[in-house]
Amino acid sequence: GQQVMQIPQYQHVQEGEDFTTYCNSSTTLSNIQWYKQRPGGHPVFLIQLVKSGEVKKQKRLTFQFGEAKKNSSLHITATQTTDVGTYFCAGKGGSNYKLTFGKGTLLTVNP
Amino acid sequence: GAGVSQSPSNKVTEKGKDVELRCDPISGHTALYWYRQSLGQGLEFLIYFQGNSAPDKSGLPSDRFSAERTGGSVSTLTIQRTQQEDSAVYLCASSLVGVANNQPQHFGDGTRLSIL
Numbered sequence: 001g002q003q004v005m006q007i008p009q010y011q012h013v014q015e016g017e018d019f020t021t022y023c024n025s026s027t028t029l030s031n032i033q034w035y036k037q038r039p040g041g042h043p044v045f046l047i048q049l050v051k052s053g054e055v056k057k058q059k060r061l062t063f064q065f066g067e068a069k070k071n072s073s074l075h076i077t078a079t080q081t082t083d084v085g086t087y088f089c090a091g092k093g094g095s096n097y098k099l100t101f102g103k104g105t106l107l108t109v110n111p
Numbered sequence: 112g113a114g115v116s117q118s119p120s121n122k123v124t125e126k127g128k129d130v131e132l133r134c135d136p137i138s139g140h141t142a143l144y145w146y147r148q149s150l151g152q153g154l155e156f157l158i159y160f161q162g163n164s165a166p167d168k169s170g171l172p173s174d175r176f177s178a179e180r181t182g183g184s185v186s187t188l189t190i191q192r193t194q195q196e197d198s199a200v201y202l203c204a205s206s207l208v209g210v211a212n213n214q215p216q217h218f219g220d221g222t223r224l225s226i227l
Contacts, residue, residue, distance in 0.1 A: 006153075030213070031213045033215060033216075041220075042202060042218040042219060042220050042221055043154070043202070043204075043216075043218050044218070045215035045216065045217070048213060048215060050213065088153065090154075092213070098156060098159065098167055098169075099144075099156070099216065100156070101146075101153050101154040101156070102153060103153035104153050106151075
């Protein structure tokens with residue numbers, strides 16, 4: 001079955017440093033979504049990428065979808081303490097109606 | 112408007128008992144999903160509803176797990192003869208239409224289930 005792997009599992013940074021999490025799928029994806037889960041909270045939708053090579057930005061967050069539509073990344077510039085949480089990618093295969101979530105990357109930020 | 116509502120927020124029960132978890136999706140959302148999240152882990156897909164039917168039950172861990180949805184709205188997840196490994200946070204999500212249409216999923220706060 002479809003597998004979505006995310007690395008790293010954990011990342012601790014100093015406030016102001018950059019952060020990147022990577023997502024890789026075993027199969028080609030029709031789309032990929034990113035979610036953020038604050039400690040004690042529930043996942044909240046951030047963004048969706050659909051096109052090959054697509055890049056989207058939300059303030060300090062940059063999301064990329066690979067040319068082959070099998071990988072994606074989320075980059076945060078100049079992290080802040082409000083960025084703390086677990087970032088999940090979730091992908092859907094072309095003929096699959098199930099969204100498969102990665103295990104997430106837990107980001108902690110030292111002020 | 113109201114988001115996805117789940118109840119109870121916490122449930123502690125003894126091993127072997129049955130539990131019922133409830134999810135009230137966002138009004139008008141036709142798709143509903145159940146996930147399980149163990150401590151520090153990702154989201155494990157359990158079941159997906161489109162309307163009242165469940166095209167994908169492939170994630171249910173065993174025949175002790177069942178779910179239903181009535182009136183295209185509220186869903187209940189039932190776990191019979193609970194085991195300690197069932198302890199987790201059970202998250203419900205809904206979306207306007209199904210996954211095939213690339214809609215974002217809106218999550219509830221979850222039910223934290225603890226089996227003693």
